[in-house]
């Protein structure tokens with residue numbers, strides 16, 4: 001499994017947001033974190049990878065160009081979690097998951113309604129939210145909604161996992177839980193995983209690669225050590241920051257002051 | 260057993276119970292609908308009771324001429340038409356609300372009924388109609404054509420420059436005003452007699468029910484329902500947001516086009532035959548949503564059943580409201596529907 005992105009240009013209508021973004025090939029079994037300031041184009045890039053935006057350039061999965069593929073075909077390999085869930089939906093967490101599974105065939109074909117329900121439940125248990133199975137999406141807290149949204153992407157058992165801010169509303173324990181689960185799934189199934197995070201410590205700790213986006217361009221990419229430098233943080237985020245190792249050896253980013 | 264596996268076992272059982280409860284609610288609605296249909300057939304100014312009606316139906320030879328006429332040509336077609344129109348309008352409203360992602364969408368609020376009125380007004384006031392349509396179908400034919408075209412117009416307007424779903428709803432509301440203005444203009448120039456006919460037409464009434472019309476509406480439902488059923492899972496997934504639905508491999512535009520085509524067929528046929536009946540297409544889906552949620556396997560049939568039940572009850576009420584007189588059912592739907600709806604909202608609110 002290998003995702004290659006070359007000279008990808010994305011935008012909305014006539015407005016170009018991301019110009020000629022090229023990424024070093026993203027291998028299976030590795031997590032890539034997209035970081036960058038608000039409005040930099042992270043979500044746009046993720047949408048582009050998911051094939052949801054008209055694009056110029058090339059996105060290839062195992063050498064095969066994604067642009068020519070039908071939505072249904074693409075959905076067999078790629079799962080995408082948008083930044084938000086819509087409001088006012090009268091579905092329970094379970095019903096939404098079963099609906100996500102039955103919407104179109106997954107890589108393993110179309111499960112029966114019963115099998116879909118079993119799969120959905122097993123996933124909820126892994127996410128530690130089995131007790132929310134029968135709660136309406138509209139009755140969930142912000143973090144619970146995020147977990148439910150994540151489950152809707154994971155339940156399709158994709159080969160490429162694209163997550164837009166999966167942890168931004170979660171408490172400490174759930175942040176770790178989700179990142180660990182994502183890492184486990186990524187390693188276990190050799191997934192290509194790309195996720196957007198704002199928490200740089202989380203990115204440093206769990207991502208194998210970090211891509212820093214600023215003002216619609218890829219500003220840096222590489223290992224966390226290579227990309228998370230005070231110079232880059234000053235340039236892209238406009239903050240003076242220290243990058244230090246904690247007593248456990250994890251990289252920590254400490255922002256001191258806006259520049 | 261650990262806490263987690265307990266929770267899973269509980270959730271599994273709970274989900275099965277939830278599905279069963281929804282099926283049971285559908286069954287209950289069906290029973291209520293049958294009861295309402297019977298009640299509808301058994302009431303009317305002619306004081307024929309259910310027993311008399313049953314005798315005519317079960318043993319046609321025994322009944323005397325007038326009784327048989329009342330049952331076969333008045334009571335039954337009215338009652339059946341109420342059920343079919345209610346189901347068609349509510350089903351159309353339900354699909355519309357889902358694909359337009361707007362709880363205020365309905366054939367009525369987005370101009371389908373107004374377009375039908377315009378078509379009817381053209382026929383009544385100016386005698387304009389399709390050349391190959393026989394005279395007695397001119398009105399219905401015109402109303403159907405305009406209603407059908409209005410949805411297609413709506414769709415193509417929204418496709419211009421990819422305006423999006425929110426714009427579609429706004430266009431629909433704009434169309435309502437445009438059609439209403441055109442109808443008002445026609446009313447202004449109409450003769451007194453034409454005006455009266457037009458006003459009466461616009462008040463939805465089951466008195467126009469005939470067996471051929473029932474046949475056509477049943478056919479429209481029979482054509483639409485299999486496609487609706489096939490789209491049910493996709494419609495459920497669309498509720499999770501268009502982007503997410505796309506990532507599930509759902510072509511949202513195609514799904515929307517298919518749904519709007521079905522909506523235009525069902526609502527155009529209904530409005531063409533019985534005139535403007537406002538409330539059902541909006542509230543049928545809401546009642547269904549309150550009862551069974553938005554898993555479209557249950558939501559769509561529940562909406563159709565709720566709509567049918569509401570219109571059938573309205574039909575009964577329309578005969579009882581003013582003794583000896585049948586009030587046009589279009590006037591009654593809101594009178595019956597609003598209390599039912601408010602009660603539903605309150606019971607739901609209390610339960611949660």
Ligand SMILES: Nc1ncnc2c1ncn2[C@@H]1O[C@H](COP(=O)(O)OP(=O)(O)OP(=O)(O)O)[C@@H](O)[C@H]1O
Pocket residue numbers: 012017036037038039040041042043044045083
């Ligand atoms: N649907 C849209 N239509 C038009 N412009 C958009 C749309 N979505 C985003 N943009 C614009 O694209 C730019 C990048 O937005 P994007 O959502 O990719 O940012 P982001 O990096 O994900 O930011 P955040 O951290 O706030 O989520 C912004 O300037 C935004 O205004």
Ligand SMILES: [Mg+2]
Pocket residue numbers: 042043044083164196
């Ligand atoms: Mg974003």
